[in-house]
Amino acid sequence: MLMQLKELTPEGLKTGHGLAGGQAPARADWTIDQGWHNYTAAEHAVWKTLFERQSKLLPGRACNEFVAGMRDLPIGPEQIPDFEQLSEVLMQRTGWQVVAVPGLVPDEVFFEHLANRRFPAGHFIRKPHELDYLEEPDVFHDVFGHVPMLMNPAIADYIQAYGVGGLRARQLGVLDKLARVYWYTVEFGLVKQADGLRIYGAGIASSYTETVFSLDDPSPNRIGFDLERVMRTNYRIDDFQESYFVIDNLDKLLDLAHIDFGPLYERIAGQPEYQPGTVLPTDTLLTRGTGSYHASKRTPAQPVTSLN
Numbered sequence: 001m002l003m004q005l006k007e008l009t010p011e012g013l014k015t016g017h018g019l020a021g022g023q024a025p026a027r028a029d030w031t032i033d034q035g036w037h038n039y040t041a042a043e044h045a046v047w048k049t050l051f052e053r054q055s056k057l058l059p060g061r062a063c064n065e066f067v068a069g070m071r072d073l074p075i076g077p078e079q080i081p082d083f084e085q086l087s088e089v090l091m092q093r094t095g096w097q098v099v100a101v102p103g104l105v106p107d108e109v110f111f112e113h114l115a116n117r118r119f120p121a122g123h124f125i126r127k128p129h130e131l132d133y134l135e136e137p138d139v140f141h142d143v144f145g146h147v148p149m150l151m152n153p154a155i156a157d158y159i160q161a162y163g164v165g166g167l168r169a170r171q172l173g174v175l176d177k178l179a180r181v182y183w184y185t186v187e188f189g190l191v192k193q194a195d196g197l198r199i200y201g202a203g204i205a206s207s208y209t210e211t212v213f214s215l216d217d218p219s220p221n222r223i224g225f226d227l228e229r230v231m232r233t234n235y236r237i238d239d240f241q242e243s244y245f246v247i248d249n250l251d252k253l254l255d256l257a258h259i260d261f262g263p264l265y266e267r268i269a270g271q272p273e274y275q276p277g278t279v280l281p282t283d284t285l286l287t288r289g290t291g292s293y294h295a296s297k298r299t300p301a302q303p304v305t306s307l308n
């Protein structure tokens with residue numbers, strides 16, 4: 001079973017997001033109080049389980065910047081972190097804050113927060129039977145996965161620029177193109193380091209199973225990041241990625257933050273899109289995947305049976 005993040009699904013982008021139960025938010029920006037004192041011992045215990053098993057896996061797999069960010073934040077195994085304490089440290093380092101939200105929020109609310117250096121984090125934590133599978137990003141994904149990278153100045157500027165760009169892309173009707181860039185960088189990005197490939201994407205860093213799959217499994221493609229190519233590439237929301245895109249270093253993201261995407265949107269409008277596992281002759285391939293993992297999961301067509 002896998003972690004499933006629906007925050008950026010094409011469906012979500014078209015329809016907007018809503019709270020489970022359809023409740024209207026009390027605040028226009030959808031933030032709530034984290035209510036840290038209301039977490040139960042059982043909820044802290046889920047955090048501890050997730051934290052400890054992920055902390056064992058990540059040395060040698062997470063990028064140096066992730067490890068440094070984690071080290072300098074008030075995050076540990078014993079308790080779900082307090083967003084105010086996180087924000088104090090983050091604010092001093094990169095000017096970001098973590099704000100609590102009840103779950104998925106509308107796209108424009110999400111982008112508005114990012115554009116103002118506020119990271120909206122789900123305040124709830126998954127249930128013990130959902131350790132590797134959840135439909136909405138919870139506090140473990142949002143805090144453990146994202147916040148250490150927000151301590152890095154390049155990522156901090158890049159995600160803010162994504163928020164600004166998201167508001168614009170939404171108006172232009174090209175949000176699906178921009179969302180792919182976020183997906184293949186902030187969520188599922190790999191980066192080259194002196195000793196090999198490392199993880200910087202939060203969707204991987206917070207997933208026990210994808211941490212290993214993304215780096216060690218022979219199945220996925222690992223392809224040098226190319227902005228236009230990524231903007232045309234669909235992604236999987238319900239399983240491991242079929243392709244991961246690799247940047248040379250985190251400062252490359254800072255370069256992306258300064259690009260005017262307007263001409264790019266025009267250039268790729270109407271161009272064919274690529275399936276998640278497609279490899280192009282123009283790709284810089286680091287690993288050509290066997291595709292075996294996803295092939296094994298594609299069920300053959302069922303024979304038509306007569307009802308008579």
Ligand SMILES: [Fe+2]
Nearest residue numbers: 137187202203
């Ligand atoms: Fe995320």
